Amino acid sequence: MTDFRNYKVPYELTPEYSKSVAYFSMEFAIHQPLKIYSGGLGFLSGSHLRSAYELKQNLIGIGILWKYGYYDQGRNQDQTLKPEWYEKTYSFLVDTGIKFQVPVHNQPVWVKAWYLPPDTFKSAPLFLLSTDLPENDYLSQTITHRLYDADTAAKIAQMMILGIGGAMLVDQLNFNPEIYHLNEAHGVSSIFYLMKKFGSKEEVKKRLVFTTHTPEEAGNEKHDFFLCDKMSYFYGYSVPEVHKMTGIDGHLFNHSLAALRFAREANGVSKLHGEVSRRMWGHYPDIPEIQSITNAQNWKYWADKQLYRFMEEADNPGFDDRKRYLKKRAFDIVADQTGKLMDPDVLTIVWARRFAAYKRPDLIAQDMQRFEDLMSNTAMPVQMIWAGKPYPMDYGAISVFNSLVHLSKRFKNVAVCVDYELTLSKRLKQASDVWLNNPRVPREASGTSGMTAAMNGSVNFSTFDGWICEFARHGENSFIVPQADYHNLSIQDQDDQDLDHLYEILKNEILPIYYSNKRKWRDIVQAGMHDVRFEFESNRMVKEYYELMYQ
Incomplete structure (x- = not known):
């Protein structure tokens, strides 16, 4: 006792x-x-x-x-x-x-x-x-x-x-x-x-x-x-x-x-x-x-150990198979919650964390024409999942959440999940190929969700803020939205500029590599897993x- x-x-x-x-x-x-x-x-x-x-x-x-x-x-x-x-x-x-x-x-x-x-x-x-x-x-x-x-x-x-x-x-x-x-x-x-x-x-x-x-x-x-x-x-x-x-x-x-x-x-x-x-x-x-x-973040708790084992043994088929399995398993939860059946062979973008205005959850959907084009691309298909809890009295953030729910009803390949807590957080990191993080710089003190995403074989796609500045090497272990002139531009102009860059990188770099150069994609994923393992581990x-x- x-x-x-x-x-x-x-x-x-x-x-x-x-x-x-x-x-x-x-x-x-x-x-x-x-x-x-x-x-x-x-x-x-x-x-x-x-x-x-x-x-x-x-x-x-x-x-x-x-x-x-x-x-x-x-x-x-x-x-x-x-x-x-x-x-x-x-x-x-x-x-x-x-x-x-x-x-x-x-x-x-x-x-x-x-x-x-x-x-x-x-x-x-x-x-x-x-x-x-x-x-x-x-x-x-x-x-x-x-x-x-x-x-x-x-x-x-x-x-x-x-x-x-x-x-x-x-x-x-x-x-x-x-x-x-x-x-x-x-x-x-x-x-x-x-x-x-x-x-x-x-x-x-x-x-x-x-x-x-x-x-x-x-x-x-x-x-x-x-x-x-x-x-x-x-x-x-x-x-x-x-x-x-x-x-x-x-x-x-x-x-x-x-x-x-x-x-x-x-x-x-x-x-x-x-x-x-x-x-x-x-x-x-x-x-x-x-x-x-x-x-x-704590590696022992968050990381998928099998993925790391396949990476360390240089077992590429085992690695790819494990990531596909992790996506498939997580998609069962998405299907259960939303009725959307996601495909484990399609590039999956996840935006999931606390819903707050400066984190710009809906940035990618701000230009409806570009978003529709992205979501209806059959040559290089994309799936998008959102999740996260707004503060229950933050009516601005709640209305953004609800607008995304209504948006998701128009697409088979867009889902919004609820109950974003530790378990769903880990599963959605495993579900994602691309972990989207686009706060307004320099508003994110650290932002740690991308660390645990990398520990589960997901590639960070982020604005240059918080911990990312110490981690990211664009095109090698992550993809970075170049910095807008945050001192002299209005918030609207910053958002527009970030959105333009976001779509350029998606179309010209991320999608072509994912679909046409599997080996390079795997290298980027594994570089992220390797770089996050010790530098951004809570020990x-x-x-x-x-x-x-x-x-």
Whole structure:
């Protein structure tokens, strides 16, 4: 029986990773059955915990047990998006018996801690907090119901449970981490608890590191100081004290800036994002130099091992056969969901990730004439699949999703899938020959879906943004949309230029190689698989966190 009052990581630690770390994240995508994630941030934290387990690091995860998850992506009668919320129950989580109170809105709210043991899904230990307890009134119970609740006060309360609650839990466990690592600024309320615990900003700073994932000012959470104060977010400190402590004036509390001001080390999540972040935050005094540690994904969890085996044995027929099988198997899911029968011998383009305006899910379909020509080409046929979850209150993104659903009804070879979670994500990567990624540069901090696509024999076709800048060699391991002049062109002109380039590359390079030069296509696929294997594998990433951020 685990002793949760004097908690130690329950496996033999590797000596160079013995420094103790508590890793705070709002979402963790560990495995399909545990639905407490929305998108990239969760996929990243999940891979982080899997690699920390593989390398036997002294790290524990701190997150929240979302009773209804993010949401379930169902369909209305006409196949358009229907967000649904169902209660989730998990037999594999362990009740730690730990309960404590966090002040929210000047009222004590009971918080309970659940535990995901490392052996369950091969991940570092994960503790999950819940307020869904009979001791709490109904409103307090709902704090941990929906990930990223649309209500502002509820969202602030969620951040408090992660930050203040997470820091309290660490004390309840008597874990005494040498490092508190905030993955994004959601948990920054912990600094006010730690100030009381350690007595000074200098002492907190020795122990805090911060990872930012947001490449633009507007994406960083800001909330009204007085609302935060009313919610007890500052854990007993007055607004003037917080102004002084964080150096943030005005009426808006900037969570990321507070995290930077209290962090000993900070990092962006790709080389480009590091540069963008240094420019973005550079004019603020009293913040650490923002380093770069490029995001990565866990090979053991994501990669198709058979494909790699055939590649390593130089068994080309075996390799081609395996990829065809992977496509065929994934197409069963597409057929089941949409009634569309896809052909494993046809070039398949997949666009699948979180639906957000800057990612431009519908870019390829913006010019209807060109899209129809592409989809009705019989000499070099193409299939197109879309999937991904928009934020349930992002009506712009939902309308784009729904427009693609209606578009798909006009074509036999176009499908839109729902329920884009870990399992479907892996299957659609296996289904794809071309992984289409066309965010507006430089809006994508890292974007990791293309890494796991490459691990499953798919070729990245992307705008030059995020991690791709460190990976891509056009025509050798991927295809790149040349950069538009993002500084001087209007958004509409950027989109038009990117679209022209996208179709040129598809027509003049991708399709001819796929259909007329199978050997070259296989070389490009395998070069991508090879290049992603170590450089963009999360064991490299978690090693770098120890070397660059924790030491």
